[in-house]
């Protein structure tokens with residue numbers, strides 16, 4: 001049986017912090033990518049965290065927002081991907097759209113530095129936990145309008161979301177079921193309130209729901225910033241096992257995704273072919289449930 005992932009894929013997750021200086025943040029990301037490749041030159045794909053080039057704050061997004069593909073961050077990352085012959089998921093950055101609105105956007109590059117994917121965070125992080133955390137991205141950000149899948153030429157298709165998007169199983173299912181994605185990748189900055197509550201649970205749930213790999217890439221925790229990121233970047237296999245996990249500090253996490261494990265998991269517990277859409281419908285295909 002052939003797998004939805006065509007060959008083994010080695011990934012590196014770069015868990016770093018951002019400062020107020022965009023150029024420093026870009027250089028810092030590059031330094032860490034080079035460090036990762038020095039550690040293991042066989043890395044195929046590198047992923048950066050959410051908002052790696054700016055502080056994570058609604059007041060800051062407009063100040064750091066830039067055009068994609070003509071802004072400095074996109075050009076910088078394209079060059080890094082090309083120079084190092086890697087697939088690069090560029091975390092996320094505040095994007096100034098052609099419509100004048102600001103988005104939280106991730107851009108992915110192939111080994112030649114060409115843009116092969118762009119995801120605008122669909123679900124904005126608007127929450128209010130009394131005594132915990134209040135955050136309202138929608139004060140300055142606009143939500144994206146589509147689910148995103150990205151074809152990685154040598155490997156297959158991945159689905160992408162950003163942070164809060166991981167809480168919505170529907171978005172993951174569209175990528176996994178409709179587009180046959182072998183992995184779901186989320187640059188994401190949970191925090192010290194919601195991280196301990198749900199970070200691991202959500203990653204493992206999305207993996208088990210869809211029998212795919214799930215990758216969450218967080219900024220490292222920096223208590224000098226207003227927003228305290230959770231850290232704990234991780235890779236979960238299609239069985240829901242955490243196969244790699246970072247701590248809270250800056251760190252490089254390396255893991256290998258194995259096509260055989262997807263095939264074996266799906267053969268052993270064949271939920272992907274046992275679904276009863278006649279009973280509950282299939283929102284990925286607009287098939288309505290039959291129940292009255």
Ligand SMILES: NC(=O)CC(=O)C(=O)O
Pocket residue numbers: 124125162163164165167188189190191194195
């Ligand atoms: N920061 C986010 O977008 C999401 C988050 O922290 C959470 O869902 O919790």
